[in-house]
Amino acid sequence: MAELETVQAAVAKAETELRRASFTVRSRDRAVEVTVGPQGELTALRFLDGKYRTMAAGELAACVLEAAERARTQMSRHVMETFEPFTRPSTGVSELTGVDIDWADIFGPAVLEDPRTAPGRSARNRLRDEINEDTEDEDHHV
Template structure:
């Protein structure tokens, strides 16, 4: 093997090691991460883990006692969706620098293109943005219905 080829291989191995270490740090950082969210009506509080899983569900101040089933369901769905969205954005924030081609020198994974929308789906819906979530629409309909 030529000296040039050996140098390139050594550099590639060093980059691979750096990437593996950066991924391990990111996974460690996210391993215990969570997001705790209250619904807009403050009737429901949820905690969502790093993979979007629901890890806790609370009903502060027993506000749910004065709600109909659909209202409570809407509040739960709203809070869970917002929690999933926050965790998805956090995961992207942590891992995205590792996927930039050539970004960060030895920490960039060349040629990797992650489709974050495909990876997280509806968890990335932004309630303040252009796309409205169906749970937000249901929530609005319940509050506007005065019959």
């Protein structure tokens, strides 16, 4: 019973933390910055450095969608990492087998892909992701 209560308290703590979580991501071309909330909802959108003024409508839309998708994926992975301990069986109580969660069913199959090797990412983009020119341009979690 004590272990079950410990797990319940840990789940409640994780849920509270996730309710306040957000991720902010810039588009790869650094024209757009989006922030998503705990359910992947878009909570902020910023157009950076006036770049949007010279972009075609479709190009700007693609930047917004790309950044939003990356932020949602990061939030999904954060949820998975937060709840991962509850998917493991208890070492002390054999009846607590852990929760079986189909993350791909909840978030879509892309959430299970390694972000460094996901299909559609060119070597150039992977290299660009590795270059970290300044810390203010990093994607970040709150």
